[in-house]
Amino acid sequence: MDHPTAHRYEQLADLITGMIEKGTLAPGERLPSLRAVCEQHRISLSTALQAYRLLEQRGVLIARPQSGFYVNAAHATSFALPSASRGRSKPSTVSIGGAVAHLLEYASNTSLVPLGCAVPDAALLQAAKLDRTLSRLARTQGGDANIYSAPRGERSLRQALAQRAMRVGHALSADDILITCGCTEALALALSAVAQRGDAVAIESPTYFGLLHTLEALGLKAFEMPTSPTAGIDVAALSRLLDAETISACVLSSSFNNPLGSTMPEANKRALLDVLQAHDVPLIEDDTYGELHFGRERPRPFIALDGGANTLYCSSFSKSIAPGYRVGWIAGGRHMARVIERKLAFSLCGAVLPQRALAEFLATGAYDTHLRRVRRIFQDNLARMTRAVEASFPVDTKASRPEGGFVLWLELSRKIDTRALFDAALEHGICFAPGDVFSASRRFRHCLRLSAGYSWTPQIESGVHTLGRLAREMSSD
Structure with missing residues (x-):
């Protein structure tokens, strides 16, 4: 039970969960x-x-008065996994x-039950200490910070990020990192550095x-690849594709894919890197959810497995x-010069004060304390949401089982069009993400994504139950 970053009760909970998963506890x-x-x-x-x-909160155990705690049999017989x-x-x-703009218009509406947008509740994140740091720096360094920074961004933040990279076994220097406007700009810079208009x-x-x-x-x-929940x-399918087609890059989540929540086993990650290396195809990886793991170990990103030789992180x-x-960042490896060129052309540099505030926040250790707390909250939220889905959605519903992040993917009967379900849900004050916006070819119209990024409340639970009732009604039509 020796795990230096977890509380003793968390260590025991992880041990019991592992025993259940292995069948030691039935x-x-x-x-x-x-x-x-x-x-x-x-x-x-x-x-x-x-x-x-x-x-018990996660639905793994149930308490019986005067008897004790038991492994939850209902939890073990939950909905099947979504189809690959x-x-x-x-x-x-x-x-x-157009579809994304339409969704985001409703997802930002605070009067709706917030199941649509994968952005955590600000109240849940409790970033007050970070905000106080930013406020103090604005008072004490406001004049000095009201400048254009170097294209790579504030060195203090880049150094802090390089130090964190060591935790997953990857050696980076501050000069290997460029600060971006969120991960969206990082992905845009990476793609434009290795691909040209019309490429796949x-x-x-x-x-x-x-x-x-x-x-x-x-x-x-986009070539949409077979993907397991x-x-x-599918590494073999990717290998066959690369044998037959010209591909400029492969773009993958490092861990906890949005919306599936899936994570490739490390052996599969290594096999994929070998395939890409053999075809000289760069990998662009999005590790936005990597820190939000529920298990003891943070999954290692691709860049830690290939040393950055063929990866843009x-x-x-x-x-x-x-x-x-x-605030996001990119480690562009051998493509860094082209990444910097595009950063200069697209946005020149990032805001200085937020970078300095985050660098100081990381140095205090407050971020790791925060992560331990918020991981537990997200895991509990997903467990509660899964139980609410199981209690209210059609019995043939399939549900993902993410081991990190805070989104849940549901596969419904093909009789149900989640675009029509979306319109019906809006009339009941509920927003979610229809499945077709997660596909380049607009597939998955019978699927949907729910966000569990807000504190669990009776309003959210009621929203999930109402959504399930609407889905049952559509299924029976």
Whole structure:
């Protein structure tokens, strides 16, 4: 149970979860008494009870009065996983901008139940300490910071990011990193550095609609690759594609794909890197959700596995602490010179004060404390949302099981058009993301994505139940 960054009750909860996943503890089986757990692990009664209560909140355990805690059999028999997607033999011309703008118009409406936009609730993030740092720096350094920074961005922040990269086994220097306006600009810079208008890139399917919008703006086509809801892209299918087609880049999530929540096993990541290296195709990776892992270990990004030889790494703080600061970054490797050229042309440089505030915030260790807290919240939110979906949606619904991030992907009966469901949901004050915006070819019209980035409230739970009822009604028509 030795894990230096987790509380003792979290360590115990992780251990019990692992035993359930491995079958050591079966569905319906009674767990050892709290007193027995205390003696076995040499922990206090309050620590053991806190671990059991945490697993109860997540739906892993159920408490029976005068009897104890049991493995939740209902949790073990949850909805099936979504189907693995199929690849397409031809590249798609992306035309999604109108649909994205339509969705974001409603997703930003605070009067609607917020299931649509994958942006965490500012109140949940509790970035007050970061905001105070920014305010103090504005008072003390406002004049000095009201300048154009160097194109790469503030060195203090780049150094802090390089130090964090060491935690996943990748050695970077401050000069290997360029600060961007969120991960969106990082991806745009990476794509424009390695591809030209009319070129094709390989992508996951489904994938984040923001990436699709960027591909459309740059005039790039997309090969949608077969993608598993648990293991990510099909490496063998990618190899066959590269043997037959000219591909300028492969664009993948490092971990916890949005919207599937899938993460490639490390062995698969290495195999994919070998395939891309053999065909001299660069990999652009989006690691925005990497810090939001629920397991003990943070999944290693591709750049840590190939040393950056063939990888352009993109990430940001937008999903973890400061969406409004719009601070992201890119490590462009051998393509860095072209990345810098495009940064100068597109936006010249980033705002100085937010970068300095984040650098100081990272140096205090407050970010890691925050991450430990927010990971637990997101995991609990997804567990609650999954239970609400299971209680209200049609019985043939399929649901993802993300091990990080805060989005849930649902596959419904093909009788249900989630565009029509979206319109019906709006009439009931609910917003979600229809499945077709996650595909270059506008597939997945029977799927949808729910965001669990807001604090769980009766309003949100009621919104999920109402959405499930609407889906049942459409399914029975």
